[in-house]
Amino acid sequence: MKQLSAHSFEIGAIRPPSEGGSNSLLLRITRNCPWNRCKFCYGTFYNREKFQLRPIEEIKQDIRAVKAISDEILEVSRELGYAGQINHLVGSTIIEREPELNQSYCFITVFNWLASGGRTVFLQDADSLIMRTTELIQVINYLKEIFPSIERITSYARSLTICHKTPAELKEIRAVGLNRLHVGLETGDDELLKYIDKGVTAEQHIMAGRKAKEAGFEYSAYVMPGLGGRAFSEQHAKNSARVLNEIDPHYIRLRPYLPGQGTPLFEECKNGNFQVTSPHERLREIKTMVETLKVTSHLCFDHIMNGWRKESGALLFTQDYEGYKLPDEKGRVLELIEEGLRVRESLHIDARKKGAMRHL
Ligand code: SF4
Missing domain, CATH: 3.30.750.200 (Transcription Regulator spoIIAA)
Structure with missing residues (x-):
């Protein structure tokens, strides 16, 4: 098994409860909120941080990092004779080999996502549609090309x-x-x-x-x-x-x-x-x-x-x-x-x- 902790990608602060329920993959395609003024929210989720668009290449790099983590998890599953099925034993074997992954939000997110079938993705942060349409489309197309299993993509x-x-x-x-x-x-x-x-x-x-x-x-x-x-x-x-x-x-x-x-x-x-x-x-x-x-x-x-x-x-x-x-x-x-x-x-x-x- 290659070192899984070598791969990481950005994950934002929040997602809707329903996306947590479906163990959606969280992919941060912009940072924070472009408005960031609502009186009930300002200073909480996005910590008064400035909004940023992320370069497309950087987002694609994150998608490749998810793919690398995902490939390694699947490899361990096959090695243990589970033919790509993700279960508790696959997880515990990986953690035994690389204990620090127990604290890795990236690994845990991808593992749970795969265990749920790898079908749903939530694009973070607060307002993904603010991206240029052509760029948002590029990101979605790339994501689906790398992960053909994806059936549902959602966003704020x-x-x-x-x-x-x-x-x-x-x-x-x-x-x-x-x-x-x-x-x-x-x-x-x-x-x-x-x-x-x-x-x-x-x-x-x-x-x-x-x-x-x-x-x-x-x-x-x-x-x-x-x-x-x-x-x-x-x-x-x-x-x-x-x-x-x-x-x-x-x-x-x-x-x-x-x-x-x-x-x-x-x-x-x-x-x-x-x-x-x-x-x-x-x-x-x-x-x-x-x-x-x-x-x-x-x-x-x-x-x-x-x-x-x-x-x-x-x-x-x-x-x-x-x-x-x-x-x-x-x-x-x-x-x-x-x-x-x-x-x-x-x-x-x-x-x-x-x-x-x-x-x-
Ligand atoms: S994240 Fe939503 S609620 Fe918070 S400031 Fe932005 S628009 Fe308002």
Whole structure:
């Protein structure tokens, strides 16, 4: 076995929970966020680092590093008689031979990716579509050429960036193999969008969602219950539902908000200008939103911040990545919300107590 730790590639800070669930390969094709101003986010994920486009050759070098790691893992599997199958014994043999790989995020990522079939990739960081279309296409084509097993490629994208691409460009990017866009709507309320400095309007969110869907992308929209605190709660719920109704995304993913230390919104909270909602208040906000929704989306509670509990202590909502299919399961979701509202607030896991405010 050649030295595996000699190969490395860049991995960014975050990925959607669903991409973790599918053990997607994480490939960093840009660094950080080109906007980097949202009041709830600035200073957390991307650590106030400047946005950078990466040279195409550098990204290709990373893809080759993934390939080298992958080839060595497969070689060990064949050597042990598993014919390319990736299992626990393959992993432990490699770690025995090269113990430092136990701490290597690159090795662990590629190993888990292969063990899951090597089919899904998530392109990092916050807004891959901001790359020149021709360059993004080059990267995707190269990735698929090196790994023909890839079936799904996904990425984060900002609504404004999607708005700036032409329909033809979006179709081209979709056609080469970018399947799904994860977009942070956060809210559909214009006043709140302005307050959090999202840099986009509700109408631009709608335009982006429709354009992406028309180009054939699967659209995964993130909404943050509690983002507007008590002051914006009702308008946040109703206007988010309005925007979602206009888009009808494939997925609506809820990511409840609590202020993260070091962010501008955390400071407002400390100064008393922002009143954090309680677990029941966030549930009521979701209830208003769900009641107003007229979509055919999957409604997902697949983020750790969805910590509401049943009386038994079990999670109130499934954290499954496919969630609840609307409209069929709308009644079920509303029933669960009522159940959650009957549970004492102190029994709901408020992620603040688990340090989640520091790790949004
Ligand atoms: S666009 Fe996304 S990554 Fe960038 S600052 Fe806003 S929330 Fe953070």
